[in-house]
Amino acid sequence: MLKVITLEEFIKLIENIKEVKEEKVDIDRICNRVLSKDIISPCNLPGFNRSSVDGYAVKARDTYLCSDSMPAILKLIGEVKIGEMPSFIISEGEAAYIPTGGMLPSGADAVVMIEDSEEALAEVLINKPVAKGENLVMSDEDVVKDEVLLKKGTLIKPHHVGVLAGIGVTEVCVKKKIRIGIISTGDELVSPYSSCPVPKVRDINGFYLKSAVEEDGCEGRYYGIVSDNKEKLNEAVTMALNENDIVLISGGSSAGNKDYTIDIMEKHGKVLFHGLAIKPGKPTLMADCDGKYIMGLPGHPLSCAVVYRFVVRKILDKMYGRQGDDIQIEGIMGVNYHKAKGREEYLPIKLEEGVIYPLYAKSSAISVLSKADGFIRLPRDCEGIKKGEKIIVLR
Amino acid sequence: MLKVITLEEFIKLIENIKEVKEEKVDIDRICNRVLSKDIISPCNLPGFNRSSVDGYAVKARDTYLCSDSMPAILKLIGEVKIGEMPSFIISEGEAAYIPTGGMLPSGADAVVMIEDSEEALAEVLINKPVAKGENLVMSDEDVVKDEVLLKKGTLIKPHHVGVLAGIGVTEVCVKKKIRIGIISTGDELVSPYSSCPVPKVRDINGFYLKSAVEEDGCEGRYYGIVSDNKEKLNEAVTMALNENDIVLISGGSSAGNKDYTIDIMEKHGKVLFHGLAIKPGKPTLMADCDGKYIMGLPGHPLSCAVVYRFVVRKILDKMYGRQGDDIQIEGIMGVNYHKAKGREEYLPIKLEEGVIYPLYAKSSAISVLSKADGFIRLPRDCEGIKKGEKIIVLR
Numbered sequence: 001m002l003k004v005i006t007l008e009e010f011i012k013l014i015e016n017i018k019e020v021k022e023e024k025v026d027i028d029r030i031c032n033r034v035l036s037k038d039i040i041s042p043c044n045l046p047g048f049n050r051s052s053v054d055g056y057a058v059k060a061r062d063t064y065l066c067s068d069s070m071p072a073i074l075k076l077i078g079e080v081k082i083g084e085m086p087s088f089i090i091s092e093g094e095a096a097y098i099p100t101g102g103m104l105p106s107g108a109d110a111v112v113m114i115e116d117s118e119e120a121l122a123e124v125l126i127n128k129p130v131a132k133g134e135n136l137v138m139s140d141e142d143v144v145k146d147e148v149l150l151k152k153g154t155l156i157k158p159h160h161v162g163v164l165a166g167i168g169v170t171e172v173c174v175k176k177k178i179r180i181g182i183i184s185t186g187d188e189l190v191s192p193y194s195s196c197p198v199p200k201v202r203d204i205n206g207f208y209l210k211s212a213v214e215e216d217g218c219e220g221r222y223y224g225i226v227s228d229n230k231e232k233l234n235e236a237v238t239m240a241l242n243e244n245d246i247v248l249i250s251g252g253s254s255a256g257n258k259d260y261t262i263d264i265m266e267k268h269g270k271v272l273f274h275g276l277a278i279k280p281g282k283p284t285l286m287a288d289c290d291g292k293y294i295m296g297l298p299g300h301p302l303s304c305a306v307v308y309r310f311v312v313r314k315i316l317d318k319m320y321g322r323q324g325d326d327i328q329i330e331g332i333m334g335v336n337y338h339k340a341k342g343r344e345e346y347l348p349i350k351l352e353e354g355v356i357y358p359l360y361a362k363s364s365a366i367s368v369l370s371k372a373d374g375f376i377r378l379p380r381d382c383e384g385i386k387k388g389e390k391i392i393v394l395r
Numbered sequence: 396m397l398k399v400i401t402l403e404e405f406i407k408l409i410e411n412i413k414e415v416k417e418e419k420v421d422i423d424r425i426c427n428r429v430l431s432k433d434i435i436s437p438c439n440l441p442g443f444n445r446s447s448v449d450g451y452a453v454k455a456r457d458t459y460l461c462s463d464s465m466p467a468i469l470k471l472i473g474e475v476k477i478g479e480m481p482s483f484i485i486s487e488g489e490a491a492y493i494p495t496g497g498m499l500p501s502g503a504d505a506v507v508m509i510e511d512s513e514e515a516l517a518e519v520l521i522n523k524p525v526a527k528g529e530n531l532v533m534s535d536e537d538v539v540k541d542e543v544l545l546k547k548g549t550l551i552k553p554h555h556v557g558v559l560a561g562i563g564v565t566e567v568c569v570k571k572k573i574r575i576g577i578i579s580t581g582d583e584l585v586s587p588y589s590s591c592p593v594p595k596v597r598d599i600n601g602f603y604l605k606s607a608v609e610e611d612g613c614e615g616r617y618y619g620i621v622s623d624n625k626e627k628l629n630e631a632v633t634m635a636l637n638e639n640d641i642v643l644i645s646g647g648s649s650a651g652n653k654d655y656t657i658d659i660m661e662k663h664g665k666v667l668f669h670g671l672a673i674k675p676g677k678p679t680l681m682a683d684c685d686g687k688y689i690m691g692l693p694g695h696p697l698s699c700a701v702v703y704r705f706v707v708r709k710i711l712d713k714m715y716g717r718q719g720d721d722i723q724i725e726g727i728m729g730v731n732y733h734k735a736k737g738r739e740e741y742l743p744i745k746l747e748e749g750v751i752y753p754l755y756a757k758s759s760a761i762s763v764l765s766k767a768d769g770f771i772r773l774p775r776d777c778e779g780i781k782k783g784e785k786i787i788v789l790r
Contacts, residue, residue, distance in 0.1 A: 027587070028602075031606050031610055032610075043591075045761060045762070047591070047594075050594070052759065082583045082623075083581070083583030083595055084582075084594070101596070101759070102594075137759055141757075142759070142760045142761055143761070149765060150765055157606075158603055158604075158606035158607035158610050159603060159607075159764040159765065159767075160765055162600070162603030162606075162700070162761060163599075163762065163764055164602075165597055165601075165602035165603070166587070166596075166597055166599040166761040168588075168597055169587075170587050186477065186478070187476070187477055187478040188478030189478070192559075192561070192564075192565050193563075193565050195563075196438075196442070198442055198480070199442075199445070199480060199497075199498035200478055201442075201478075201496070202560055202561055202563055203560060205557070207423070207556050207559075208554060208557030208560070210423070210556075211426050211553035211556040212553035212554075214426065215426055215427075215552070215553050228477075305554060305557070328724075328749070330725070330749075354723070354725075362447055362532055362536075364441070364445070364447065364532055365536075365537045366537055366538070366558050366561040367537050370554065370555055370558040372554075
């Protein structure tokens with residue numbers, strides 16, 4: 001019996017999918033990888049008390065009550081060099097020049113900005129009092145040793161690389177790349193690289209999926225086009241399953257074809273469902289093969305893209321333990337849109353200055369893929385959405 | 396004399412920057428590259444009239460007035476196979492089975508859904524009339540030959556790769572990757588890979604910038620840390636300028652250092668400005684060296700990241716002819732924020748369920764980089780923003 005499940009049921013089904021293993025990678029190559037362990041800072045930052053301005057290191061109490069007309073006169077005893085330990089101690093009545101970022105000498109507890117002072121031979125005149133700690137960055141002000149700086153599951157971006165460099169962590173544990181094998185099926189398919197006599201069509205899904213999984217931080221491997229033939233498809237699936245963590249088969253939605261896709265899945269594992277109550281994307285199958293997965297995706301390009309984006313990626317998030325980017329874009333419907341009850345719908349849309357326009361397209365269409373700015377999700381029981389209503393745009 | 400310009404003046408200044416040259420690249424490797432020519436479709440898509448359902452190809456007028464109780468009885472003359480030319484013509488009173496995606500045989504002008512029919516030996520009974528063109532995708536319905544499918548300047552994403560595969564365009568002209576040389580300066584800097592005795596600090600900017608330019612579709616090359624020494628810096632700049640299109644020098648914001656950074660820039664080209672009226676990021680310099688550029692960025696990590704994001708990237712957009720992703724995220728201020736007039740300010744923020752919270756941080760801080768969800772921009776004349784006000788979040 002065909003088992004069609006809702007997206008909620010699907011999400012429950014994949015709740016306990018195991019995460020992939022980890023590997024150590026140099027920070028030079030971790031962009032778009034997923035942290036597999038919390039990053040705990042091995043040190044305080046900046047790690048010493050620094051000046052945040054160009055000026056003079058002083059004892060704050062030496063500046064109390066000073067003013068333009070009654071400057072505090074301090075003895076200039078030296079100059080702090082950036083990146084060097086000061087070789088002197090500031091005693092009462094003394095000051096030393098210090099550049100931005102320079103280390104505060106012992107004895108000093110504040111820095112007077114250069115604008116509020118005047119150098120005169122071996123002395124410096126201070127025109128404005130400073131409080132203890134003023135114009136300083138304290139030793140642990142930025143990062144405290146042993147604090148969790150980045151969380152497991154973080155998708156690494158350039159600013160994270162900067163932070164890791166800053167604390168001297170140059171190798172981190174990230175999730176191994178999920179390996180994804182991609183197979184396109186259908187007697188009507190030809191390669192984009194060969195000629196396409198009527199009524200053949202070019203394989204879109206194989207190329208879309210390979211780019212999409214790579215963009216998503218996975219390793220994609222394209223196994224080419226397999227004709228509608230059970231033995232040949234089984235051969236390709238066996239090889240792909242052996243070499244990957246997930247196998248995506250797109251196409252093969254014709255009745256007979258679908259049957260043997262299920263047969264092949266059953267041979268390799270346990271079929272979890274035979275269809276998803278989403279539109280487009282109903283003809284989606286999934287089998288669990290001892291912790292590896294085979295997914296059958298619809299052959300129509302728009303349906304295939306929707307299922308990749310809103311179904312397959314949920315599995316990848318789970319396997320990576322990836323924390324989703326939860327920033328949401330909201331728009332206002334520019335037209336009324338009617339929908340039948342029963343299936344959750346993902347509608348491609350164009351967003352123009354915050355206003356959402358649905359792109360009406362048959363699911364076989366490819367041009368819509370180049371025009372859409374994102375999708376809106378209409379829940380199962382929803383019967384449509386009115387012009388002027390707010391709705392979240394998914395990208 | 397020091398020339399400090401506003402961001403508006405900067406944008407005007409770079410208006411006529413020349414775009415980089417193009418190269419031909421296979422569609423398998425064009426994700427995140429920028430199209431340098433419009434893509435004009437060489438063909439109609441689907442390229443032939445196809446059925447959009449499983450059913451029977453018929454002449455529509457043969458089904459007029461039929462119903463459940465009075466079916467039209469048509470002679471079944473064959474079966475269309477997907478990916479094959481039909482070997483027959485549909486004449487009056489005839490029908491042929493056709494699967495989804497199958498080519499419509501000559502003579503037929505519509506398809507009856509299988510649900511609305513009944514097969515009986517050599518005949519098929521049609522229970523519901525169809526109009527001409529019903530359940531068909533016409534030859535040029537998806538893509539029309541010679542239409543501009545993707546525009547010059549498009550940043551290629553996986554769905555674009557799918558579209559290109561669909562029209563059989565397997566090699567496209569994209570902008571050559573901009574080569575960016577990265578130099579970090581400062582006597583206080585050490586490599587993240589070596590130990591960091593007080594009061595040294597690790598080079599953050601070099602690692603941040605390399606990741607950021609690569610994430611941005613450029614080639615990044617890190618020339619390491621150069622100490623505060625005019626000859627050594629000049630050597631590094633000369634080499635980097637020779638090997639790249641842009642050289643980014645971060646740090647060296649101390650007065651003496653800044654002077655010789657300007658000297659070096661002047662030696663290699665024409666200094667365009669000595670500072671930007673933005674906060675953080677004022678100590679930003681730029682020189683034009685015969686169509687190559689040297690930029691001096693602030694040494695403070697937060698300032699450096701802001702200048703990369705909001706200044707350097709504008710140059711990259713120009714050189715790539717890249718069409719910005721203009722989708723905007725809006726949030727509501729969670730607190731009042733006061734600002735002094737005079738400089739445009741970019742404030743790092745945290746976004747929580749649509750509510751914006753500023754992250755107060757000294758520009759020397761690195762931890763803020765790991766916490767920010769984006770920035771808000773406060774124009775020069777703005778004196779702050781009130782709790783509850785809407786503002787765009789820049790990422």
